[in-house]
Amino acid sequence: MTAVARGSPTERYRRERPPVSRECGDELTRITDDIDDPIVKLRYLQNALNEEGDKSALVQLVPIPPARRAWYRLKGLRALDAVADANEEIAERTLAARQTARRVVVGASAAAMLFVPVLVAIVAWQVNRWRSEPEQVASVGSSTEANATAIESTTAPLVVPPTTTATLTSPASAEEAPVNQPPVAEPLAAEDIGIVPSMLWVADRGPGWELYSNGLRIETSYTVKGTPRDYRVQTRDGKLLPTKFDRPIGILFHTSESDLWPLEPGYEKELRKGSAALLRFVKREQAYNYMIDRFGRVYRIVDDDSRANHAGHGVWARGDEVYLDLNSAFLGVSFESRWEGGRTLPITRAQLIAGRNLTHYLRQRFAIAPEMCVTHGLASVSPKRGLIGYHLDWARGFPFQAFGLPDLYSQPLPSVALFGFNYDSEFLRTMGERWPGLIAAEKQLADEARQRAISLDQLRHERQTQYRRWRAALPTPAGPEPTLEAPASQTADKRG
Numbered sequence: 001m002t003a004v005a006r007g008s009p010t011e012r013y014r015r016e017r018p019p020v021s022r023e024c025g026d027e028l029t030r031i032t033d034d035i036d037d038p039i040v041k042l043r044y045l046q047n048a049l050n051e052e053g054d055k056s057a058l059v060q061l062v063p064i065p066p067a068r069r070a071w072y073r074l075k076g077l078r079a080l081d082a083v084a085d086a087n088e089e090i091a092e093r094t095l096a097a098r099q100t101a102r103r104v105v106v107g108a109s110a111a112a113m114l115f116v117p118v119l120v121a122i123v124a125w126q127v128n129r130w131r132s133e134p135e136q137v138a139s140v141g142s143s144t145e146a147n148a149t150a151i152e153s154t155t156a157p158l159v160v161p162p163t164t165t166a167t168l169t170s171p172a173s174a175e176e177a178p179v180n181q182p183p184v185a186e187p188l189a190a191e192d193i194g195i196v197p198s199m200l201w202v203a204d205r206g207p208g209w210e211l212y213s214n215g216l217r218i219e220t221s222y223t224v225k226g227t228p229r230d231y232r233v234q235t236r237d238g239k240l241l242p243t244k245f246d247r248p249i250g251i252l253f254h255t256s257e258s259d260l261w262p263l264e265p266g267y268e269k270e271l272r273k274g275s276a277a278l279l280r281f282v283k284r285e286q287a288y289n290y291m292i293d294r295f296g297r298v299y300r301i302v303d304d305d306s307r308a309n310h311a312g313h314g315v316w317a318r319g320d321e322v323y324l325d326l327n328s329a330f331l332g333v334s335f336e337s338r339w340e341g342g343r344t345l346p347i348t349r350a351q352l353i354a355g356r357n358l359t360h361y362l363r364q365r366f367a368i369a370p371e372m373c374v375t376h377g378l379a380s381v382s383p384k385r386g387l388i389g390y391h392l393d394w395a396r397g398f399p400f401q402a403f404g405l406p407d408l409y410s411q412p413l414p415s416v417a418l419f420g421f422n423y424d425s426e427f428l429r430t431m432g433e434r435w436p437g438l439i440a441a442e443k444q445l446a447d448e449a450r451q452r453a454i455s456l457d458q459l460r461h462e463r464q465t466q467y468r469r470w471r472a473a474l475p476t477p478a479g480p481e482p483t484l485e486a487p488a489s490q491t492a493d494k495r496g
Ligand SMILES: [Zn+2]
Pocket: 253, 254, 255, 310, 376, 377, 391, 393, 482, 485
């Protein structure tokens, strides 16, 4: 795909750059531990890793591990300059840490100077030893070719078999090869294998978890209660229905917009710490009802009966019903991933399967209609600017089909069709093209303008006025925009 070939420097890093060394990763993790805000943390990591570049080869020449680590740490701390001004607390802590790191580098360099003669002596001794044992070296070197000689048969258990050798070298070759990930995740096989329970129920539960009959496991140790749901529904003719609702009627899918470590062995700690920091942040901000980490673990954060601050200003409609308070009306389900370079970065297959099981469960529990399972990128608007796409997470690429849901990218977009929201050139540049539902909504508007013999601008203005009136009539004001997700226009590569 051409979109994949281009992309931001950060995105290219993720696909092409070999993973950083363990030591470098450890030092960066120690530094990011001091950064609570995932957005700042992400910005920092991008900066540090881009700075790191090819220079790490130089650091790897340093023979003493503590000196290497100190050098990595110093480089890492230097990269904090880019984000430190955004956060005074980091700036203070950094200053002290940087001074300590400098002292360590000076000390370690002095130690390295003393160590070099010893190292040279050890290397010389080792080379001499190899020279005096040529047969053994040869037997290991040719082990994959033949196993007929007496020597090799006696040493066979010690020889690394070819298959193991391949396994051992695979991380190196994986580092060289660019990771060609599919757009979303592997397609899922149709759900016609195995028995699927007709009803979902809690099969087992323990401290901090619940297991459902479809295999869904929900971790509950981060769960908090928030403000109870309380919303009303409007109809297309502008009536505010009197009934108050306190149960969710839809699901809004998000990405967490957080830092993503490579899904490879050797990054367990970073992956774990990244998710844990994200979960703490989501809990504190009550940002979503559910979070699905990259290993497919499902966490309930804000309980189902409470509103989470995930939707900000969002618009959705079904039939005659119009929803303008999505925080209350929709459950927020977020995948640990990010919108970047005009698309959502691929989620893992584990996330896909967990997300599907969770969707089945939530749909059954709250009788949620399939066309009410929506993505944030489809619903988000900027009321002030009258534009769609304030947030763009899952503005394309959500695996509706794999979830057994209708493709909402092909249905007329309510914010445009009902309220005349528009988009700007930046939006088009990011998206590359309009999705079919957006085109269909614009056509509806244009048809109506023609029938009424008014201009499209006039009609949009009329609809925008109507939107503002309807918003003002709502008993609960729209929540603040989600704190976790930066608006699309402020992300590193402008809208993604
Ligand atoms: Zn979102």
